Amino acid sequence: MASNVASELILFIASLLVAGMVAGGLYVVTQDISDGITVRGKDLAYNLRLNFEIINDPENIPTDNTGAYIFYIKNIGKVPFTFESNSIIVFIDGNMIPSSNLTFVNLNNPTSNQLYPYDVGEIHVATSLSSGYHKIVVVLSNGKQRALIFRIG
Secondary structure, three states: OOOHHHHHHHHHHHHHHHHHHHHHHHHHHHHHHHHHHHHHHHHHHHHHHEEEEEEEOOOOOOOOOOOOOEEEEEEEEOHHHHOOOEEEEEEEEEEEHHHHHEEEOOOOOOOOOEEEOOOOOEEOOOOOOOEEEEEEEEEEEOOOOEEEEEEEE
């Protein structure tokens, strides 16, 4: 009789240990999924608040005194973004423009490298383009991009 009780007690303790390990494993997995959803939700919320547009007249692209083309970028989102050559990539007709050929000017605050909501900035692109239609694509560091098809007279 005593050996029966001892073996049942051992089985009971073993089953409690197994149940505890399963519960602990489920907790860790559930917590990991929850943390992932939280991080992804914050990233998605930020990306939804981050927005910009290229606001040029596509039929009349201005140039500066060096001959570089000027493209106007307006932050139409709710959060600022970095407005400089190491955080923005510019493509024209599918060719990446080297950062050395780009100049960024914040028209509302020339000393700032941040483009705040409702601010307008200029991207000066030093490149030669033939007459006709071209396409510029501006890509922010988070991958958000905008395109404009424009004409050079």
